[in-house]
Amino acid sequence: MDRSLPIDEVLPSLVAALREKGRAVLQAPPGAGKTTRVPLALLDEVPGLILMLEPRRLAVRAAAERLAEGLGETTGQRVGYRMRGESVPGRRIEVVTEGILTRMLQSDPSLPGISAIIFDEFHERSLDADLGLALTWEVRGALRDDLWLLVMSATLDAGPVSEMLDDAPVITSDGRSFPVDLRWLARGPDPSLRLEASVAALVEEAVAETEGGVLVFLPGEGEIRRVAARLEGRLPKSCHLRPLFGAMPFAEQRAAIRPEPSGRKIVLATSIAETSLTIEDIRVVVDSGRARRSRFDPNSGMSRLVTERATRAEATQRAGRAGRVAPGVCYRLWPKAAEGAMRAHAPAEIEAADLAGLALELAAWGSDDLSFLTLPPPGPLAEARALLTDLGALDAEGRITPHGREMTALPAHPRIAHMLLKAGRSAAPLAALLSERDPMRGTSSDATIRLAALRGGDRDSRANKAVLDRIRRESKRLAKLAPPAGDLSDGQMAALAYPDRIAMRRPGEAPRYVLSGGKGAVMGDVDPLAGQRFLVALDLDGDTREAKIRLALPLSEDELREIAAERITLETLCTWSRRDRRVLARQQERLGALVLDDRPWRDADPEQLSRAMCDGIRDLGLGFGAAADRFRTRVELLRSAGEDMPEMTDEVLYGSLETWLAPYLAGVVTVDQWKGFDALPVLRAMLDWDQVQRLDRLAPGKFRTPLGREIPIDYAGDHPSIEVRLQELFGQTSHPVVAGRALRITLLSPARRPVQVTTDLPGFWATSYADVRKDMRGQYPKHPWPEDPTKADPTLRAKPRGT
CATH class of the missing domain: 3.40.50.300 (P-loop containing nucleotide triphosphate hydrolases)
Structure with a gap:
């Protein structure tokens, strides 16, 4: 002191x-x-x-x-x-x-x-x-x-x-530091070289140009070991290489922190050395400009470690390490111009991490109305709570369950805690393996060989011995915390931890899978597990479209049904098939997004069939036919005039098919059946008795000719209109009026060709009829063409023979 x-x-x-x-x-x-x-x-x-x-x-x-x-x-x-x-x-x-x-x-x-x-x-x-x-x-x-x-x-x-x-x-406190000489690259690092090669070359340069201890910042353990391998034998014999990362034994960590009795110390460290520790005798810093962070993707429900550019704050922290005890030097593996593109600060972990543990702690606390410096993002927090519900840690109302409270007592991620509580201490090796990095990275994705090495002491030459030893130590610790062992297989234990990552192979040759959580996954064609129908994906690369399975355990269907029996549901499904142009009715056994069994539903619920056919109608179009369309036009005409009538526009009808149409669709499940469906009675049923009476009175659907024949009225244009043979209106002395407007009449010849269009029939009889009569008598001499049509009888017949 x-x-x-x-x-x-x-x-x-x-x-x-x-x-x-x-x-x-x-x-x-x-x-x-x-x-x-x-x-x-x-x-x-x-x-x-x-x-x-x-x-x-x-x-x-x-x-x-x-x-x-x-x-x-x-x-x-x-x-x-x-x-x-x-x-x-x-x-x-x-x-x-x-x-x-x-x-x-x-x-x-x-x-x-x-x-x-x-x-x-x-x-x-x-x-x-x-x-x-x-x-x-x-x-x-x-x-x-x-x-x-x-x-x-x-x-x-x-x-x-x-x-x-x-x-x-x-x-x-202003602190105390010595000046640090910052040295940047003249240009960016050689893109043809891996990061480790560029860092090793910069370390050699720094050792040659400076004195004192050197602190090298690298993203993680892998990069540290690869840089150490490159530097071996290329530095002066007085230099001592000291790795420093969180997972290494404490004795080795202590050696990196304490001063060397003689010679120069070259510490290859992760971001652990930025602020939390004082490493003595450091005069030089070499900064790779990279940092490794955990990122959580709420769309895939997966966390992954990503290597990113360091922030300006991190670069400043790292450089300051060179000026703790004397003036120092900091070598930066990037050009000075690149600093403008660096972020100022790294995001708080709460903004980018897996929030399952946080959500469980908040549930155990009984409230999430806390004063957080940064509020948990709603999307990832909701995903975390959904996972906890799937694990049985939360009930349907989001309250913690007794099982959830047991999970909080275990110092492990909720997935791992759930697995240990359900499977017992036999799950400890798998729990430890899932908590560490892969000791056999680059080999088969089958986690069985890793577990065999852990349990049997197998010294597989492909395994990283240091990582295996750490996993064994962690396994022993977890085994002490877990209840007695059960008799579940490795795949079943994995399914407990990852109920959302149970994978089922899709049909086809390529080893593509769908996960129970709904996402897609793929496996290498030559992977030994590629032929498995069911897997539990333990590690994926985080691709949001189709993640690559990097580590998995096989699972038989019998094992799956045993471990997930309570979660397997029998669902009846009626859907419209565009390809088949009909409603398909199926019964499916499902586990999340996985369809374990799919068969026809012989006695499908008529109500579900009708609802599915509504989707088909939206695909096919309403296509009611002329009579139904004329009815809708009449209704809309009165509604626009202020009458109390239901809206029958396409938009409204499409949006409410399940309400007004579905009850009448019994037996309609194909495109042909829909084409033959008469929608007019259904549309008419949308009106009550009083509305029907007013509609027929104010906007009648048909015009009755003097012969008593009913002709549909078309309300689509500016005027309601009909087409009728001229002779059928003989004797009609007044012009018909509907919906307050004169009826537009297209008068037809006996051959049903248009002769005249009028909205003033008396005026036509008095003026134009004489000229029309001359033409018609010449073309149709066998038909009556009286001089005074207002006094003639209406007819559709020709004159009797001999007249």
Whole structure:
């Protein structure tokens, strides 16, 4: 504690703010000393336990050891730590991973014995940290107004956090750093080279041009190992290559953090080294410009790790590592001009992650009305709740079930927790395998060979030994938490964890599958599992159109029916087939989107058939025929004139087929039957008795000629109209009127050819008829053509022979 750190100058102000308000936000850059100084500064201020949250396991143990050293002790005295699978109690300070706080709050929201909670490195915006802060803030307001709450961040804008915490005081430490010489590429990296080759070449250049330790930032373990392999034998013998990533044994992590007794240290690290740890003796940084993040696709329900360009904030953090102890140098694997296209900050994990765990925790808490710094996106949250319902963790109303509460007690993803509870400890190897990266990447997709290696100790030469060993350790830990083993097959256990990824092969030669969740998937033609009818897809590449299955387990139909019996439904289905131009009635056994059995439905429900035929009618068109169309026109004519009549436009009728037409479609299931269907009585039934009477009175459907014959009236034009043989109107002295308008009459010859169109029949008799009579007598001499048609009898006959 003798060496002063920049944070020391603001500690009195920080302590005063906490005394007054009980909450504060501390902004301090990496290296300022906040992690190792602040908890110690609070020891004499609060009576109970100080809980400090770290985003990574490595940072938890490293921070606890540094704090204990500051007190002249070892961990296990006043300072302890807790993480998944490991715990060293401390009397006054405990450093924990962020998920530990959630478990404590769910167990007892009053947090007995805890006086202060510190969220360290909050700028990383992990999902667990966001949830933990939201829950703690609610507890502080409802149960523990004496609880001190401190949020510490290196780069996060403190304003929104302060506002969320009811205008908490913001304390800022300027920190202390030495100048860093930034060196960019003159142009972009050679596109023909893999990232590892370009990084290795830049590391060689940096080692040759500088002195001191070198910290190299890479996206993940795979890139770290490949760069290390390329650098082997190409660096001076005094250089020591030290990998640093979260999954490696702690002894090896410690070696990367501690100073080397001699020579230069070359640390190949993931983003774990950006802010959470202080790596001593680093003078040089080589930044690959890449970061690996988990991304969740709500459309496919899948999370996947993606490698992206680093953000400007991450690049700044990384460069700052070179200036902690002395002036340094940062080599960037991109040209300076490319920085304009870099995003300012990475999104908070809550915006892009799988929210199943969060949704389960909110259900266990009993409310999701919490103050989140960033609200969970509604779409992914709804997808997560749908999955939890499928797993039996939530009921139909979204409330947590007893099974869901058991799931929250297991430190595993809800899928894995559900599988362990249902299948027992025999599922531990599979659970551990699903929680780690594939130890045999690039080989067959069959997970059976991985499980055989785990259970039998098989040293398959294709397997990554370090990854297998980690999986075995995790398997042993999970087995202790699970109930006694059941007798399920590996495929059945996988189906418990992934009820939405049970895959059924589509008909055809290519190994294409449909998943029970509704998405498509494909497998390589030569894969040993390609011939399987049923699979459980454990890992997919995340393609939203047709994901590639990278890891799977086979499943027989009998096994599937046994494990999913309660979820298999018998559905009756009536659908219109465009290809067959008829309604098809089927009975199907379904598991989600999978059709396990499909057969004709012999005694199909008439109501379902009629509803399906309505879809067919929308496809085929109404096509009522002339009589029905004339009826609709009459109704629309009166409706537009203000009469109370139902609307019969195409749009309205198409939209309500199930209401007005379906009850009359019994026996109509084909296109030919629809063509022969008389819709006029159905349309007429849409009117009540009074409406029918008014329609027939105000807009009659037919005109009765003097001979008593009824002729349909066409209302489609400007005037209602009829066509009638001229001779049939002899004796008609007044012009017919319908719907308040003169009837347009097309007068026809005996051969039914138009002779004259009139809306004034008396006027026609008095004027034009004489000329028409001359023409007609010449063309049709056998028909009567009286001089005065108003006094003649109507007729459709020719004159008798001999007249």
